[in-house]
Amino acid sequence: MQTMPTSVTNEHPAGFPGGPRLLADVGGTNARFALELAPGNIGYVHVLPCAAYATLAAALRAYLGLPDVAAVAPVVRHGAIAIANPVAGDVVRMTNHHWQFSIAQLREECGFEVLAVVNDFTALARALPYLDLGEEKRQVGGRGAEPGTPLAVIGPGTGLGVSALIPTAAGWTALQSEGGHASFSPINETEVEILRFARREFGHVSAERLISGSGIELVYRALADLHGVPAEPLSAADVTLRALRGNCLLCDETIESFCGMLGTVAGNLAVTLGARGGVYIGGGIVPKLGERFDRSLFRARFEGKGRFNAYLSAIPTYVITAGYPAFAGVSAILAERLGDR
Template identity: 35%
Template sequence: MATASHNDKPAFPILIGDIGGTNARFWILTDVFAEPQQFPNVRTADFATLDEAIQTQVLDKTSRQPHSAILAIAGPIQDDDIPLTNCNWVVRPRQLISELGFRDVLVINDFEAQALAAASLSENDRAAIGPLTKAPVASRAVLGPGTGLGVAGLIHARDMWFPVPGEGGHVDMGPRSDRDYQIFPHIEAIDGRISGEQILCGRGMVHLYRAICMADGIEPQFTDPADISSHGLSGSNPQAAETLSLFVTYLGRLAGDMALILMAKGGVYIAGGISQKILPAFKRPEFRAAFEDKAPHQAMMRQIPTFIVTHPQAALAGLAFFARTPEHFGISMDGRRWQA
């Protein structure tokens, strides 16, 4: 594996990609200032390999042949063959260089890209939940309920941003209120414990809804998180409505914990498609109340702003910000950058 010097910037044009289990999204940045060339979303199931998808859906459709690639992927980066966690693609940077003509390939974690976005999103790309305090340029936390529950930090030091990927979605969650103690015995545990991801993601919403129904002694009606959220938002089903209320409450508790751990005075950003779809539920009092309810630090918590990320392609926006101004970020390239 070739590892490049940190001072050696990727050359434009740059292909940036956000590669998830279901969809892959690509932009090409021609130079530091130009608007990105955007391409339609690619369904990973429609292509046998990442290389085929990039060739047919990007390179064959533009005259701008990129020299470099910066790819954010949902999976651990450990060697020259990088499997994705939730689809059968394998990222092979050496093959991208030898067969597609790239000179330089950098691969980072998908939630690192979400953290990069939190450094750069404009007011138009985020919705404030609760009081919008004048937050300092300071460390931030990012959480994203989606297929799973992603968590990352963004540390601000020495006038630079340092993204910190982690596995915070797997911390323990436990009951606190009387109602919690009625519901939690019915949530399926994994190896004897309930993690954040067991409740705070798409399938977690279903787990929570089923537990509420069991606590109420009724048969669940819904098996799809979209049905639960739509009936919950409309108030047409009491168990679905309580599911949404508790979903944002528990996410508020965990977001508050992460804010305390990172001293995230610069704000907490809630990313992911689920958050955008249930935005009205976040605007009710429960999320912010749970976030602030951290004795003895309630006064400090009230000063930390919370946002829902509304940018439709936030990870790509974060990657673009990094690609244009890498000197603003402390991103280690060791073991995850390949060059021709």
């Protein structure tokens, strides 16, 4: 279990009438938990590996039972969970992990009065307006964001999350999207060969199949096959590390292909939504690439839409660098559910 040492600020000394609130961001690999003690005052962050717990309820109870958490919040009545999965109805079955649960039963089992469960990228989209440039996001290309226009977010990690924030007269509306499962479309001959390789294993090759952690591994094997060289049994982390160290040309080509494909899909998202407010890159992979991402094909492929090159060249793209950006989003969603914001 990973823990982030927390010093709770006193910027918002007045707590919630209903007591501290649980915030969670659950992915296919890790479940991140926090307490919100007052508006904007988020702390007591712990990261629990999903594989260590049979159910989400077990992970949630383990977090609430941690000594530092239990000391400040012996009772938690209100919570919000962002989860890497579609949320439609009461039953949630995770795509990239074995957990499944009833929202109503989870609320009752863990003693919540109100429990909101939303898609993780819906929550991340809601967090976008709260991210500070320089501290929580960095710009990679483009010019200034156009006020009053949609914001888009895409993020490769265990899967490929997609969402957007649409401005309305009543405020922002986050889209509940599963855009990562749209069909992958190759742009050049190398990507045609990657697609052919992937089709040997999968009947349908989505963008997520290639632009994700497991996708990096698949692209590495496909390029090895294309070049007629043996593929080592490398994880996505291994491929990334070797590429960053500069001691594996095949690994570097894999990361370059990954960044290029992400650029194309992000550009598609921008023109589809008219996201002149910016396209944000979340997930756990891209922030770790650092400067390698900035000098990759990403931005050229993002802008490479023929007659719409000038349109896309103006749209800024941002890498989200905040440690736990979804917490601000689920906090806003829960506050609306409770009617206090």
